[in-house]
Every structure is written in C-alpha cells, then in structure tokens.
Amino acid sequence: MTETVERERAAGQRKVLAALALAQFICSFAGSNMNVMINDISTDLDTTVQGVQVAITVFLLVMAALMIPGGKLTDRYGRKRCFLTGLVVYAIGALLSAAAPGLGVLILGNSILEGVGTALLIPPVYILATLLYPDLTSRARAFGTIMALGGIGAAAGPLIGGLITTAVSWRAAFVFQALIIAVIVLLSRHMDDPLPPDPTRTFDTLGAILSSAGLVLVVMGILAADNDIWLMIALLVLGAGVLWWFFRYVRAREASGREPLLSLSLFRNRTSNLGLVTQNVQWLMLMGVSFTVAAYLQVVRHYDAIQTGIIFTAATLGLLLTSLSAERLAERRSQRTLVMTGFVVCILGVVVLVVLAAAYTTAWAFVPGLLLIGLGLGVMLTPSVNVVQSSFPEERQGEISGLSRSVSNLGSSFGTAIAGTILVSGLTRGAYAAAMLSLAVIGLAGLAAATRLPRQTDPTHTPRRAARERPGA
Template sequence: MAPLALAQFVASFAATTMTVSISAIADGLATPVSGVQATITLFTLVMAALMVPGGKLTDVWGRKRCFTAGLAVYGAGALVAALAPGPWVLLLGYSVLEGVGSALMIPPVYVLVTVLFGEVAERARAFAVVSAAGGVGAAAGPLLGGLLTSAFGWRTAFLFQVAVVAAILVAARGLRDPGPSGARGDGPPARFDVPGAVLSGTGLFLVVLGVLRSGWVFVGLGVLVLGAFGWHITRRRDPLCPPELFRDARTVLGLATQVVQWLVLQGAFIVLSVYAQRVRGLDAVGSGLALAPVTAGVLVAAAVADRLARRLPLRRVVRVGFAVTVVGVALLVAPVRHDSGFAAFLPGLLLGTGVGTMLTASVTLVQSAWPPPAQGAVSGVSRAVSNLGSSLGTALAGAAVAATTAGPYASALAVFGGLAVVGFGLALLLPRQPS
C-alpha cells in the first residue's frame, strides 16, 4: 500500500499547494492571478481528459509499468515547474507534464487496490487508506506548501514533490502486479483505442474550456464530441471503455456523485483561498490555516470511512455525506464578511467531513460493481469524472471571484451549496446495492 498511498498523496498535494501560492507565483513570474488560476484549472483538465486513456493503458502496458512511467513524467514536470523562468514554462511543467503523469499513475492505484483486495470490506479499508493519504496531501498542500512558500519561495513546493516521487519509485520496486488483461492467457492482449482516446479527451477538454471561458459554444461542441465518443465505443470491438459502464444505473449515478463531490470541494477550496489572500490579505501560511478545517475534516472522515462502509449501505453513506456538506457550505458563507474572525472558517470542518465521508463510499460503490477485467476502464472513467469535477469547480470558482469585493465570494459559496443539494438528490436515486 505504501507506494500507492504516497502516489495519491503527492497528486493531492499538487492540487492544493498551488491555491495558497497563487499570489506569490503571480508576483514571482510577473503574471496576473487569473493566469495562475488558469494553470491550476489546466492541470486538473489535463488529468480529466487523459484519465480514461490512462486507465486503458493499465491493460496494455501493465499496472506497475504504467504506474512507474507516470511517476517519471510527473517528477520531470515538478522539476520543470520548480525551475520555470516564466508562466509558460510553469504551465508546461505543472499543467501538462504533472497532469499527464497523474493520468498515468493514478488509475493503476485504484485498479491494484481493487484486484488485490477481494472482499468489499477489505477493499473499502484499502480505499480508505488511499483516501486518507489524499487527505494528508490535501492538508499538507496549504500548510506545508504555505510554510515552504513563505520561508524559501514557491519553487520549493515543487522540489518537495520531486523528492516524494523519488521515494515512491524506490518503494514501488517490490509492488506486486497481477499483469495486464490477456497476459495470463485469459484473453487476447488489450489494444489501445486511439480514436476513442482522442474523442474522449477532446470532448472533456472542450466542456471545461467552455465553462472556464463562459463560452457555451465550446460546451456544446464538447457535448457533441462526447456523444460521438459514446457512439464510437458501441461500434468498436475493443473500445477505450465498455459501453456497459454507462448503461448501469448504479455506476452512472455513482460517477455523477463523484463529479459533484469534487466540484464542491475544489470550488469551495479555491473561493476561500482567493478570498483569504485578496480580501483578507493573508499570506500563504495564513491561507493554509484558513483552509485547515476543510482538510482536517477530510482526514477525520477518511479515518472512519472503512467502518462506515462495513456497517452501513454505501448509498446511505453518500447521502449522509452530502447532507453534512450542505450544512458546512451554508455555514461557511459567514466568513466572507470583513468583520468576521478566524473562527468563522471552522465550519469548513463540516464541509471536509461531508465530502471525505462519501469519497471512499462512492469509489467503492463504482469499482466493486465490475469484475477484474473491467477494472482498468472503470478506474480510468472514475478518476476522469473526479478530475472533471475538480476542473469544473476551479473554473466556476475563478469565474465567480473575478471581482475583489466580498460579495462575489459569498455568492460563489452559495452556488456550491446549491450544487451540493443537487448531489444529495442524485444520491437519493442510487439503487440498492446487490448482496
């Protein structure tokens, strides 16, 4: 579990450490804050666009080979970002290379957990470990990233990622790999669906780009391309992902709840971080402390996620998580006033607890619905929709906080609270899990 959990840790760290360093990076590279926000959005967008092809590559290359290749690309991207002389090189290292590396290394994490742990309770416990590592990474992003940025500069946060990746590569040498589909005589070797990868990646890219730019033409084009992708996988013998995934109500609704979970978490994270820096004038450390209740909530929830999965139906866990999230976001509207103190950020604990409670449940619900041969595709789609949610959350947050007054921040949080209500409605539709 060590290399798998550490991989999720460093990916989560990369996603959140930039939020408290936005102002420092903008000043250091002489670029506007909106440019740094676009770099963060592109990072999650690249992951969302390439997670499905990355999941398929676990069947073609093998889980361990795909995992280590992703680590190598990710580490190279972190090094490029650390040495970036300008915003475009930062975009290449962070958004492109780290995004591609994450798309290669994260699907094997969830595939290996699923195939190595047969019992649902064991699997939920293993997913809880991965989620907890992600929570620690999310918590370390604002806090450790803020400390490093304040003491040594924002570049050291990327050098820290390089060191962690090197440690993972050493730990991964003893990682067991059951092998790709077809490698053990259980069928022909998997082939990579290049047209499907192009269609899925292009469609996801256009959708998020349209949201980021408020260009509904791009959104419409993206939906059309994704429709063409759906038609394509029904006609191909060895598609990028089996079309049956999108015909199963439990899988579709489970994936939909994942989109909303990450959209609300990442969006609220960005809103609070930018508010703390631009309106409250907090530095990177202060912003990290303001976000600490949210990440602490994720950690607390991850610690008990496996127990909840053993004692309660997974769909009930998801519903409870959304209910707690709605309350947390509603209470968080209070901090975005000039006269509120630091204690007003404490309801973020409820937001983090609510989302953290259902992350493990949603992943276990979707992954456990399919046999081992389909795990590569399921993992890729699951990680793609999660990163799509993060991309949409970042894009919506950036559009909502374009002004510098306090009003837009409260309105933005209210929007994410409404989306959490939509997620609760989706959770109510989840069918009963078969015994």
C-alpha cells in the same frame, strides 16, 4: 517458517498500500497547493490571478481528459509499468515547474507533464487496490487509506504549500513533490501486478483524441465565461459536438466488433452511474471550495500563504478524522447512508462558511465551515469509490478505474473553473458568496443522486463474483 513468510507478505502489502496512498496524496496535493501561492506566483512570473487559475484548471483538466486512456493502457502494458512511468513523467514536470521562468513553462511542467503523469499513475492505484483486497470490508480499509491521503493532500495542500512558500519559496513546493515521488518509487520496488499485461489489446487512438478534445473544450468554455460570453458558448457547443461524435464513434466501433476506448456498457450499470455522479460532485465541491476560499483570503483579505494554509487545517482535520474511520463506518452503515450524510454535512459547511464570513472579519469565521466540509468529504469519498469499483469484474477494472478517476478529476476541473470564474470576475465579498452558494446548489444535485443508490450493499460482492454473475459483461 510459515509465520515469518506471512509477516513478510503483510509488510510487503503495507508498503504497496503506502505507495498507492502516497501517489494519490501527491496528485491531490498538486491540485490544491498552488491555491495559496496565487500572489507569490503571479508576482514572481509577472502574471495575474486568472493566469494562475488557468494553470491550476489545466492541470486538473489534463488529468480528467487523459484518465480514461490512462486506465486503458494498464490492460496492455500492465499496472505496475504504467504506475512507474507516470511517476517519472510527474517528477520531470515537478522539477521543470520549480525552475519555471514564466507562466508558459509553469503550465508545461505543472499542468501538462504532471497532468499526464497523474493520468498514467492514478488508474493503477485503484485497480491494484481493488484486486489486492477482494472483499468489501478490506477494500474499504484500503480505499479509506488511499482516499484519506488523497483528501488530506487536497485539504492540506494549502497548509503545506503555505509553509513551504513562506519558509523557502513557492518553487520549493514542486521540489517537495519530486522528493515524495522518489519515496513512492522506493516503496514500489516489490510491487506485484495481480494480472499479467496483455500486449495484444488494441488501443483506440481516435477515441482517446475525441474524448480528450471534447472535455478540454467544455472546461475551456467555462473558463472563458468572464471574458467573452460568445466564445464561451462557441466552446461549449463545439465541446458537446465533439463528445457526441465520440459516443457515436464508440457505438459504431462496438457494433463492428472492435474494442473501443470506453465501452458504452459501462453506463448500463445504474449503481455505478449514480456513484460516478457523487464522485464528480464531491471533488467539484472540494476543489471549488479550496480555490474560492484561498483566493478570497489572499486577494480580498490580504492574508499571506501561511495564514491561508493554517485556516485550511480545519478541513484537513475533519477529513482525516472521518476518512480513517472508513472501514468501521462501512461495517456499520450502508454506502448509501454514508454518501448521503457526507453531502448533507458538506452543504451545511458551505452555508456556514458564507454566513460567518459575512458576519465576522476574524479568520476564525472560516474554521467551522471548513471543518464541516472536511468531515462530510471524509465520510463519503471512500464509499463512492467502493460503489463504482465493486460494480465490475476484474477484466473491466482498467476501464472503470479510468472512467472513475476521469469523472472525479473532471469534477475538480469544473469546481475550479465554475467557482473560480465567478470569483475572479468580481473578487469581492458578493462574488465569494455567489461562488460558494453555487457549489452548495451543485451539492444538492449530488445528494439527490446519493438518495437513489441501493439501500443495501452485499459485502460479499467482489469483482470475481461479479464476473461469475455477469459472464457476458
């Protein structure tokens, strides 16, 4: 009888992990699959490459801007409720995008509604994984599965999107997303929330508005770089001012004894801060490379959607190989070593992409570099998340999960905005090289942060233990 109950419990836990991993997959897929639809969408909706870039970047930006408030809402309304609500909002956005008659409706469905849905459903993914898997090794396995599906979604997005676009239409790719959401809802039926919701928790509305507005202004400033340098400067300065106002407001709210949207004490953990930097740079490189290579192949080399997607298979295979080995790698190597190794391999991959693309006209020239980037990302995505989530106790998982996902998605926004702006300004071989090399330079900053991570990680250091060690946290 006991064995039967245990088997049922294990099967239920596998379904929950499958739901969490698929949720990360579809959100990452949404951020990259449109890269191979640039020509089809711009022609069908009578817009430009820059218009599609804006739609992609705004989706990533909405996720980043609302991820912190989304994480905070999980404490008040519960992780399962926020997860399911996010899935419904996302599905509505996907179906609206599939029927979009113009760029404006596409931005509403894909960039806004899917972005809001993602901000609600992604923080619970990482909170639940952290709470359901209490030790470092099992959590590494769970995060490895989630990050593998997330990385595959981002890396295979161009291939899957290309196949669907070529076989049916770019609109069918959004119907595909809605179908995956339906599967996730079915898998989530028996999901249990390890912590009960606390309806008495306050929600800092003004803090949410200030943080979101500041991030939006900064990214929009980057997007304005190729059109109006003065507008870019104005938006960046205004965004920095709003973020400064946000942090001043948070400090005052904490001093008065009220709960802020984001406690500044989260930034007093040096290990977590370094892990957040590495997360930001990893997703910046992944999404920056994805947009730049896809746009270059389609606009400059005139490849169609499926040809472009097939080339990206190299990155998908590399990421799959290393991500699914996360548990074994965590047992043998420190988190610091894995993150450093990942950055070195990724930077090398970017350099190889630039050199071979300049020397050869064949599509095979892109394969070695993309393979290296996939391998590098797969090595370091999981340990970076594990470092951050494991640095805080249970009662702070809502805050840190929201911050962690916001930082990662902000990196995705920056990657598309920075590299995309450089590329779109010229759409030439020189612009492609400049965009890629800018990503490599930023990767060096991520590597520098990784070298400062602790050399050893205590495998018994769980959120529960962290709570006992830092009762005042």
